[in-house]
Amino acid sequence: MPEIALLQDAVDIVRPLLGQGKVANYIPALAEVNPNKLAIAVTSIDGTTIGAGDYLEPFSIQSISKVFSLTMALNLYQEDEIWSRVGKEPSGHSFNSLVQVELERGKPRNPFINAGALVIADLLQARLSAPKHRMLDKVREISGNSSLCYDKVVAHSEYQASARNAAIAYLMKSFGNFNGDVNTVLKSYFHYCSMRMNCADLSRSMFYLANRGKTLAGKQLITPVQTRQLNALLATSGLYDGAGEFAYRVGMPGKSGVGGGIIAVIPGDMSICVWSPELDNNGNSLAGTAMLEHVCQQLGRSIF
Numbered sequence: 214m215p216e217i218a219l220l221q222d223a224v225d226i227v228r229p230l231l232g233q234g235k236v237a238n239y240i241p242a243l244a245e246v247n248p249n250k251l252a253i254a255v256t257s258i259d260g261t262t263i264g265a266g267d268y269l270e271p272f273s274i275q276s277i278s279k280v281f282s283l284t285m286a287l288n289l290y291q292e293d294e295i296w297s298r299v300g301k302e303p304s305g306h307s308f309n310s311l312v313q314v315e316l317e318r319g320k321p322r323n324p325f326i327n328a329g330a331l332v333i334a335d336l337l338q339a340r341l342s343a344p345k346h347r348m349l350d351k352v353r354e355i356s357g358n359s360s361l362c363y364d365k366v367v368a369h370s371e372y373q374a375s376a377r378n379a380a381i382a383y384l385m386k387s388f389g390n391f392n393g394d395v396n397t398v399l400k401s402y403f404h405y406c407s408m409r410m411n412c413a414d415l416s417r418s419m420f421y422l423a424n425r426g427k428t429l430a431g432k433q434l435i436t437p438v439q440t441r442q443l444n445a446l447l448a449t450s451g452l453y454d455g456a457g458e459f460a461y462r463v464g465m466p467g468k469s470g471v472g473g474g475i476i477a478v479i480p481g482d483m484s485i486c487v488w489s490p491e492l493d494n495n496g497n498s499l500a501g502t503a504m505l506e507h508v509c510q511q512l513g514r515s516i517f
């Protein structure tokens with residue numbers, strides 16, 4: 214089990230990397246975040262959470278929400294209803310690539326690139342009468358923080374700049390792999406991405422991935438087998454085109470977001486969240502990855 218001193222070291226060691234990455238600016242409201250934030254929190258399998266740096270400061274979770282969406286879809290659908298519409302393979306393209314969707318006739322490679330997450334959002338929209346509310350309720354429940362909220366300014370800002378995601382959704386619709394109204398589903402998807410959570414909230418909410426599908430409150434959210442499968446997909450596709458590098462350096466299933474957060478899991482042991490807004494070329498937090506690398510090296514832990 215890590216100690217606070219180790220987490221503080223991780224924050225201190227990566228501070229010189231600040232300035233080497235770039236804050237996401239394609240979503241105008243995200244460009245305004247302070248680039249110097251650094252944070253880490255760990256929830257151990259005994260349920261205790263510790264953190265260092267700005268770990269109580271909320272940020273935009275962005276694509277980390279794709280883990281929650283897939284989990285909700287697994288609760289609502291038979292597995293073949295999901296996997297007939299989205300694949301399980303790494304994409305080898307950027308997270309918001311359009312070309313692969315065209316080449317592969319509207320079936321996204323995996324649920325963590327934007328195309329795949331939009332199909333999952335389409336599935337949620339079809340089965341839930343109020344998907345945005347249900348998502349918020351679910352994340353409040355599994356994080357144990359009933360005051361979590363969407364950031365309407367970020368959601369709106371992304372909707373105003375949604376040309377690429379809309380193009381992806383319409384292209385999938387042209388292939389018959391998108392059923393709902395594109396603008397309605399996009400609005401839900403942008404809300405999921407805009408959720409504001411801090412590192413402590415996120416490491417607590419991802420505890421089920423380390424705990425065979427059971428949340429901190431002891432609820433079986435997905436089965437142990439589904440949890441293993443979800444972790445496998447996170448290990449192969451959670452960091453987009455940087456998944457190989459992340460596996461090599463960090464060696465844990467993980468999921469990043471362009472808000473600069475990354476969650477990572479050591480099954481049976483702990484869930485971790487780091488945050489640093491500056492991103493590398495693949496859209497993953499540059500100093501966040503380095504913090505995870507430091508922690509896994511110091512602990513001598515990896516899933517490999």
Ligand SMILES: NC(=O)CC[C@H](N)C(=O)O
Nearest residue numbers: 275276308327406470471
């Ligand atoms: N990688 C990300 O975090 C991308 C999420 C962002 N909301 C988008 O759709 O572009």
